[in-house]
Amino acid sequence: HMLLNVARGAPLVLLSEGKFDPEVFWNLVEKHRVSNLFTVPTIVKMLVEHESVDRYDHSSLRYMIYAGAPMYRADQKLALEKLGMVMVQYYGMGEVTGCIAYQPREMHAVDDEDPNANIGSCGIPRTGMEVAIFDEDMNRLNPGEVGEICCRGQAVCTGYYNNSEATAEAFRGGWFHSGDLAVMHPDGYIELRDRGKDIIISGGENISSIEVEQVIYRHPAVQEVAVIGIPHEKWGESPKAFVTLKQDQELTGEELIEFCRDNLSHFKCPTSVEFIELPKTSTG
Structure with missing residues (x-):
């Protein structure tokens, strides 16, 4: 570039x-x-x-x-x-020369009620890229159904160097598997839900870490947040939130959990909160 x-x-x-x-x-x-x-x-x-x-x-x-x-x-x-x-x-990712889908300037808006706001969307397929949502058995899903983002096209790599096993896994059925879960809307917009490996399964229910993070981030005292699944004796896993507060702000874990319960289904709410300075790489 x-x-x-x-x-x-x-x-x-x-x-x-x-x-x-x-x-x-x-x-x-x-x-x-x-x-x-x-x-x-x-x-x-x-x-x-x-x-x-x-x-x-x-x-x-x-x-x-x-x-x-x-x-x-x-x-x-x-x-x-x-x-x-x-x-x-x-x-996108490196395997697809960086871009599977894009959301141009005109598909953004400040007002949440504006139809161009496209909240939660990662856009539409780029030129020359075929994108579909599949389930685990490689059945193509209908609009609105959650599955894995898969793509194919001339911008997609042909495989991993000297790693035929990884290539076979990533290109099952002739499509490149992104590992990301999403829904595709009838108008072609892709709404990212989570990384497949980041889905939290609690009591048999799937919880999107991104969805929980979006809610926590709306709290006026929160600067940054990351939500992961941790082992739970009864439910298998439960959400835990790692939170960085804004300067001079105070908030307890109990207050934040209560905020979540006011804005999320209760089974999706964190059962524990840890206040830390979230680590970052040199690029953020």
């Missing part, structure tokens, strides 16, 4: 190594009149929550592409409010 830009004569602005600084970032956007950005939701959140976003001119931005993880709706709305209609979502 970098070389394509160079071939077309488009300058690249690269941040130097070290701690990520939103003010340095916005200063560079203003100085170099940056028009296109590619980043991850955690970095977008840091950029639009930092006060420097209002002190630098970023009107040159045409596209801010975000990928790599689901973006919480509250973060998406703030980004749209601060930056305007420049947000573009990619959904």
